[in-house]
Amino acid sequence: MVDEIERPAPEINRTPHPFDTEEMNSARLYDYLLGGKDNYSSDRDMARRMLSSAPELKTLAWFTRSFMRKAVEITATVGIRQFLDLGSGIPSSPNVHEIAREIDPSAQVVYVDYDPVVVAHCDALLTKPKGISALLGDVRRPHDLLDELSHRGLIDLDEPVAITLVSVLHYVMDDEDPAGIIAALRDRMAPGSYLTITHGSSESAPEILEVLTNMKDTSAQVDFRSRAQTEAFLTGFELLDPGVVPVQEWLRSDLPETRMVMLGAIGRKH
Numbered sequence: 001m002v003d004e005i006e007r008p009a010p011e012i013n014r015t016p017h018p019f020d021t022e023e024m025n026s027a028r029l030y031d032y033l034l035g036g037k038d039n040y041s042s043d044r045d046m047a048r049r050m051l052s053s054a055p056e057l058k059t060l061a062w063f064t065r066s067f068m069r070k071a072v073e074i075t076a077t078v079g080i081r082q083f084l085d086l087g088s089g090i091p092s093s094p095n096v097h098e099i100a101r102e103i104d105p106s107a108q109v110v111y112v113d114y115d116p117v118v119v120a121h122c123d124a125l126l127t128k129p130k131g132i133s134a135l136l137g138d139v140r141r142p143h144d145l146l147d148e149l150s151h152r153g154l155i156d157l158d159e160p161v162a163i164t165l166v167s168v169l170h171y172v173m174d175d176e177d178p179a180g181i182i183a184a185l186r187d188r189m190a191p192g193s194y195l196t197i198t199h200g201s202s203e204s205a206p207e208i209l210e211v212l213t214n215m216k217d218t219s220a221q222v223d224f225r226s227r228a229q230t231e232a233f234l235t236g237f238e239l240l241d242p243g244v245v246p247v248q249e250w251l252r253s254d255l256p257e258t259r260m261v262m263l264g265a266i267g268r269k270h
Helices: 003-005 027-033 041-053 057-077 096-105 115-125 141-152 178-188 207-212 228-230
Strands: 082-086 110-113 132-136 162-165 192-199 238-239 262-269
Touching: 003 057, 027 041, 027 057, 041 057, 041 207, 057 082, 057 096, 057 162, 057 192, 057 262, 096 110, 110 115, 110 141, 115 132, 141 178, 178 192, 228 262
Parallel strands: 082 110, 082 162, 110 132, 162 192
Antiparallel strands: 192 262, 238 262
16 A cells, blocks of 8 residues: 555546646646736745745755856857756746847757646747747657657757756656666767756755655655655766756756755766
């Protein structure tokens, strides 16, 4: 009976029901934490319960978003002109294309999410400029996703690309092979490409882990992992300094620690 309780929910139960306003949605919850308006009472109620036990989650959401911005700035500055934002979530300015195009106005950006409502938001709000696209796709099927991107001419996989996976991999269960997903991406990326990830750490404070992992049988269940496990995902990439560390360490030395640890890393394919 214990095994039945602890077994991850079937994939069908972890695919969001985009028009169900009564079911909490992780993209809308993250939108709320960032101060957005594209969320419902179910999302706000869950966020408030989480914040009552872990008020620093709102600050951590901003740290994570700031790390994403820095990663895009770093990769754009070294000459990357193609960006693929996997699990992009509901748009929250500055978005990837806004950051990249501050450095090079010709940068090409594709936003990908498996939630149709998220893609609709991206399509409506972000894709007016030429070279900015939104695509419905599931990172858990990387080969299909990359094939479609290539077939549509949205990404040229023969040229370097910067891929961001911000707060995505901890929503991929072990039996969905997160390491295999990263390997599939890596093997199709041209040399000189970059991969940016953030991942919730299992080495966070136990009381925080209890709050955040108590979401069974929803599309928002998580599988936090250790720093060593997270670093192993980046096999085949050269890690940029300071390596796999809490995201605030990428930003400034004076930012506070948080009981919830969100690890950040940027890797360059040899």
